[in-house]
Amino acid sequence: MLSLCFLGDLADIENAISSGQRAVDVTPDDEPIKPRYLSGLALSLHYRFDRLGDLGDIESAISSAQHAVDLTPDDEPLKGRWLSNLAVFLLTRYKRLDNLDDIEGTILNGQRAVDLTPNDAPMKARYLSNLALSLQNRFERLDHLTDIERAISSSRHAVDLTADDDPMAGRWLNNLAVSLHARFKKLDNLADLEDANIHWTTRSLSLHSRFERLGDMADLEHAISFGQRAVSIIPDDDPSKARLLISLATSLSRRFEQMGNHEDFQNLMKCLTTASTALTVGTPKPSIRLEAAKHAIRVLSKHSELCTPEELLEAHSRVVLVLPELTWLGHSVTRRFEESVELGSLVTHAVAYAISIAALIQAADWLEDGRSLIWTQILSLRSPLDELARVHTQTSLLSWGTSDRNWSAQHTISNKPVSALDQHRRMVIFYEGLLKEIHSKDGFSDFLVLKKHSALISATVRLGGPVVYLNVHSTRCDALIATTAGKIESVHLSHLTETRANKLRELWQGFLQSNGVRERATQSGISWRKGAGTACRILQLIWIWVVYPVLDRLNLICDNSSARDNCLPHIFWCPTGPLTQLPLHAAGIYNNLHGPALHVYDYVVSSYTPSLSALLRCTEGTNQNQSTKKVLVVMQPATPGLSPLQGTKEERERLCMVLPENACTILNHENATVDAALGELPTHPWLHLACHGLQSQEDPTKSAFALYDGPLSLATLMNTTSKDAELAFLSACQTAAGDRNSPEEAAHLAAGMLAVGFKGVVATMWSIKDADAPIVVEAYYRKLLKLRASGLLREGETGAAYAIHEAVKILREQVGEQKVDHWAPFVHFGA
Structure with missing residues (x-):
């Protein structure tokens, strides 16, 4: 490597980068000296990354090093040096971002x-x-x-x-x-193991492993001694220090268990705290900090008598703090969803503990921070920039963040093709550089920063109903309620356990499978009567274990026989874990031998939301002044390659009867192409889709609606839907089914449509019968138009929740309330 020596003054490294960049810029690629300049610049950028941690620097270093390699023939003696430098820089980025490529x-x-x-x-x-x-x-x-x-x-x-x-x-x-x-x-x-004892920095690991294998306490004592020496000598910014701290903590923990020395307990916790909070650049990547935080929680939970509740709460907070780094926007969507699978259980654990010690504000903040991480990122990218543009009209946003520190790579891109993932990562780094400079502007320090629940709670007054989080964990299950009075309350669900919640989900999925509700069923479909008793039994348990305690706490269990449906209280469910795949809105006692039947829909109108922040965003900009909006109706009765949906013809006819002719644009069958739909969307605030839905569990942004010439994906919709988008009715299969492996992410089409920008979405939790859809659709739009014309809707309401509530009631009266699989799949998300 070229020798670089800096004395710690950042001005020196800034000057070296500036000079190096100028040398690169003025030197043609065919000059033999160019690779040296590129390599020197890369080393300087790498050094600054080690000091400041700006990802733009490591991107630029890699780009410059790759360019040096590309310009150097294999027979040049320095080629090996340029290759090794590039390898080192790639390893540095790997240790930060954990990208296998x-x-x-x-x-x-x-x-x-x-x-x-x-x-x-x-x-x-x-x-x-x-x-x-x-x-x-x-x-x-x-x-x-x-x-x-x-x-x-x-x-x-x-x-x-x-x-x-x-x-x-x-x-x-x-x-x-x-x-x-x-x-x-x-x-x-x-x-x-014996051979590994050749160097003192690894001797601690080897000795601890030998202790675990042979049980000799002398090995454990020596492991601790060597571990303490290693930790004391290795500088804080060495990437290996966090791992050594965790290893030392493990050895101290084993000795504490053997000897009961409280000093060991205090020292091991100090090691884990340091490892989980180390923020100096070059020290641990997020996964290592998460490992240390989880280790601390295990130790403190096992020995709770040796710590205060606040100390254990703080340990949980260190887990939540690292979540945004693990699901960093610069990673691929697939990787972010994979990361979120484990993180969901960590968040519910943290929330459960916070509730157990009555730290309700902290619990609510963590629920807001730790759920729907990917959708929250997508929503933030769609935030309006009107205020920013108004205040800084004289400043070009595109000129911000383009200093050589934030985006040096733009000047040193190699001639090699850039992969889509590399381009994505670079654009995210550029975006973060813009945000950093925007945050430095007066009045914009919190621009696009995710607000805590505690900061959002005052806005719940405009929701018209409470938001109920349902937290499920092996230690306890609770409802956390954000009331319209701006308060947070909790209800311990004493009869519910994680085991019971999982069992309910398994039973419900078994019921759905036994009825074959896996796609929108045709007129000649299977029997829909099978297992009605099983369904009602499951719904009864959901009522007793989950829903009734919440409604009772909110004083919503009363005689509503004389109340009109549009006067019923409104409630927003935000479940976690296995409860995300259960029809909470249909819970009740359907065969009450000791009194009248009890159903949740008799007492409240139910909606769902991925998070409070997503819901509040849905209430912004809703406009009830215009009772009827222009509606784009997309119908696919016979999508090529998929089963026919004959009921869409009747659905279209009923829509035409209800909707004013001048307010409705219909794209039917071969006219319902992707381009045609995209062309009409910007001028139609309401969207009605009657087609097959295609759910992608690997990358939910690729979930799509099957149109005549191909899929209309969420990713495409996000780039085209206008800011006036308001309501969507997804008359398709399983558009709110979600993914059991990643329940906290609400990875389904309904939540995706909220991320696209729609304020309210009607969707289905499982497949609907083709004959039922026209009944629900007609009743929904009749009620919706009536509500919009009445002037009774509150600010932030769209009327969709009450409209689908009425429509489902009409279907339920026709098919019978115990045919749950007919009427219960229809749900409402958002405002």
Whole structure:
């Protein structure tokens, strides 16, 4: 590597980058010196990244290093150096973002550097050791034995090429020891453990592992001693320090369990707290900080008598704080949803504990921070910029964030094609640079910053009804209620457990499967009567265990026999875990032998929402002054390649009877193409879709509606729907079914349509019968138009919730209340 020496003054590194960038800019690519300039600039950028942590710097460093590699022929002696530098920078980004493509790239370039460099070259040992580190990192990620074998081989080769008195000999030995210890953990071969004792920084790990294997307390004592030495010597900004702190905490925990020394307990908690809160650049990536925070929660929960409730609450807070980094916007959507699977249970655990000690505001904040993380990101990107543009009319937003620190990479892009993921990541870094500068402007310090529940609670007065979070965890289950008076209340669901909630979901899914409700059923479909008794029994348990305690606490259980449906109280359900796939709005006692039947729909009008912030966003900008909006109706009675939906013909006829002719645009069958729909959407605030729905669990933004010539995806809608979008009726299959593997993300088409910009969405939790849809659709629009013309709607209301409530009532009266599978799939999301 080129030698760079900075004395800690950032001005020096800024000047080095500025000068290096100018040298690169004025030097043609065909000049032999150009790769040196590019490599020097990359090293300076990498150094600044180590100091400040700006992702734009590491992007620029990688881009410059790649350009240097591209300009250098293989027979040039310096080619190995440029390749090794590139490998190091990719490894740095991998350690920050945990992107598998980066570790693949660092191994590929590291191996090329080794292959091009002869054994007698002074840098060969460094290249070998760097390659070993990359292979070891991939082994930790993928658990492939060949990677750790190659890492050990490369490390041994580096050690063999290095004299004992060489200052780098200790580092190469340490890398070898780490790889040997990793192979021991994989194969349980004690010989590897003995060999791993070759360097003091890894001796603690080896000794602890030998203690776990052989039970000799002397090994544990020595493991702690060496661990304490390593932690005290290694600087705070060394990426390995957090891992060493966790290892030391593990050893101290084992000795505490053996000896009961409270000093060990205090020291291990100090280690875990430091590891989970370390924010110096270069120290732990989010996954390591999360590991430390989870470890702390386990220890504190097990020994709660040794800590205060506040200390355990703080440990949970460190888990929630790291969530945005794990689901960083710059990662692919697929990866973000994968990350969110585990995170949901961590959030519900934190919320359960906060409620248990009456920290209700904290619990509500965590529910708002930790649910629907991906949809919240998407919603933030759709925030209006009117106020920002009004205040800073003289400043071009596009000129912000373009300093060399925030986006140097734009000047040094390699000639190689940029992948879609790379381009996405770079644009997110640019976007974050813009936000950073916007936040520096007067009055915009919280621009696009997710508000806490405590900051949103005062706005609940415009909702017209309480928001009820339902938190399910193995320790306890609770309802957390945000009232329209701006207060937060809790109800302990004493009869509900996580096991019972999961059982209810399994029973309900079994009921749906037994009835074959997997897609919109045709006129000649299967029997819909099977299992009615089972359904009613499940709904009764939901009523007793979940819904009744909430309604009772809100004093909503009263005689509403004389009340009109549009006068019923409105309630917004925000469930978690297995409850997200249960029809809370249909709960009740349908065969009451001791009195009248009890149903949730007799007492309240139910809506659902992914979060309070999403709901409040839906209430903004609603306009009831115009009773009838222009409606775009998209009908697909016979989508190519999919089963026919004959009921859509009657659905269209009923719509035409209800909606004014001049307010309705109909795209039917071959006319219902993707381009045609997109062309009409901006001028139609209301959208009615009668077609097949296609749910993507891997990437919910690819969930789509099947039109004549292909899918109309949510991702496409997000780029085209106008800011006037208001109501959507999704007369399609399972548009609110969600994903049982990621229940907290509300990964379904209904929530996606809210993210697109619609204020209210009618959707289905499971497949609807083709003959039922026209009945519900006609009744819905009749009631909706009546409500819009009445002037009785409150500010922020669209009327959709009361309209679908009335429409479902009409269907229920026709088919019978116990035929739950007919009428209960219809649900309302949003305002």
